Amino acid sequence: MNVDDIRTVGILGGGVMGAGIAMTFAQAGYQVIVRDISEEALARTRQRMLEGRFGWRRGVELGRFTAEQVEEFLGRVRLTTDLADLAQVDLVIEAIPEDEELKKRVWAEVDRVVKPEAIFATNTSGFAISSLNQAVSPERRKRFLGMHWFSPANIMKLVELVYTEETSPETLAAMEELCRRIGKTSIRVKDAPGTYGFVANRIFFAAVAEARKIVEAGIAAPEDVDTAMKLGFNWPSGPLEMFRGARSGWE
Ligand SMILES: NC(=O)c1ccc[n+]([C@@H]2O[C@H](COP(=O)([O-])OP(=O)(O)OC[C@H]3O[C@@H](n4cnc5c(N)ncnc54)[C@H](O)[C@@H]3O)[C@@H](O)[C@H]2O)c1
Numbered sequence: 001m002n003v004d005d006i007r008t009v010g011i012l013g014g015g016v017m018g019a020g021i022a023m024t025f026a027q028a029g030y031q032v033i034v035r036d037i038s039e040e041a042l043a044r045t046r047q048r049m050l051e052g053r054f055g056w057r058r059g060v061e062l063g064r065f066t067a068e069q070v071e072e073f074l075g076r077v078r079l080t081t082d083l084a085d086l087a088q089v090d091l092v093i094e095a096i097p098e099d100e101e102l103k104k105r106v107w108a109e110v111d112r113v114v115k116p117e118a119i120f121a122t123n124t125s126g127f128a129i130s131s132l133n134q135a136v137s138p139e140r141r142k143r144f145l146g147m148h149w150f151s152p153a154n155i156m157k158l159v160e161l162v163y164t165e166e167t168s169p170e171t172l173a174a175m176e177e178l179c180r181r182i183g184k185t186s187i188r189v190k191d192a193p194g195t196y197g198f199v200a201n202r203i204f205f206a207a208v209a210e211a212r213k214i215v216e217a218g219i220a221a222p223e224d225v226d227t228a229m230k231l232g233f234n235w236p237s238g239p240l241e242m243f244r245g246a247r248s249g250w251e
Contacts, residue, residue: 010089014045020153121147
């Protein structure tokens with residue numbers, strides 16, 4: 001699949017990540033089909049895209065988009081519960097719950113329905129891609145990779161592209177160019193079975209674990225640990241306050 005041939009993107013799961021990923025592609029001019037398992041879930045997807053904290057209405061308030069643009073974006077997003085609607089998409093991005101068996105079950109089902117040349121990308125936070133890809137046919141594994149986004153997906157710039165020994169160089173190159181076209185910066189990550197997480201989360205959670213140890217040992221107060229990283233290393237927020245709800249984003 002050449003990057004120019006990617007026009008329609010299917011997204012499995014319209015939750016926190018799926019909605020943000022759908023927004024990103026719709027804003028970049030792609031047709032998007034989001035598949036979730038119930039009409040209620042899809043109503044929440046629409047709500048998230050429009051009214052969410054990082055949604056399009058807020059974007060309009062902040063002067064990032066016009067109301068007309070938001071109508072255009074919305075017009076490119078189709079919501080469905082029917083997997084068959086994804087049969088002709090060029091790329092499938094899976095953002096269903098972080099449950100390895102569930103992901104494998106769904107990928108096997110999707111492999112049977114979606115056209116053979118489509119690329120499959122999983123937004124797993126950390127399962128080995130070479131385990132998830134066992135759910136699809138050996139031929140499809142050339143076009144199977146990890147595509148790990150960061151929350152809020154429509155705002156954060158980084159995407160980790162995780163390749164296995166079976167991922168073809170053409171697939172990886174097409175996805176790198178696609179990331180560039182949707183305004184993201186991708187990094188290449190080699191699949192590492194036996195570990196959980198890719199690059200950014202492994203480093204971040206190692207820092208969080210160390211920060212917690214420092215607090216538990218009574219060495220410094222949580223606020224001071226956060227101040228240390230913000231003023232000592234220019235982190236935009238401290239390792240502990242990330243869990244108190246502070247997050248970079250529109251603001
Ligand atoms: N939340 C984050 O910050 C974050 C960041 C990066 C990656 N991830 C990963 O992204 C994935 C999704 O996370 P999330 O936070 O968006 O979860 P979420 O619970 O918000 O959304 C999951 C959605 O998948 C739907 N779903 C369940 N089974 C389905 C199926 N068979 N087909 C289609 N849809 C189905 C659910 O109804 C729900 O709407 C997970 O693998 C997670 O580890 C999350």
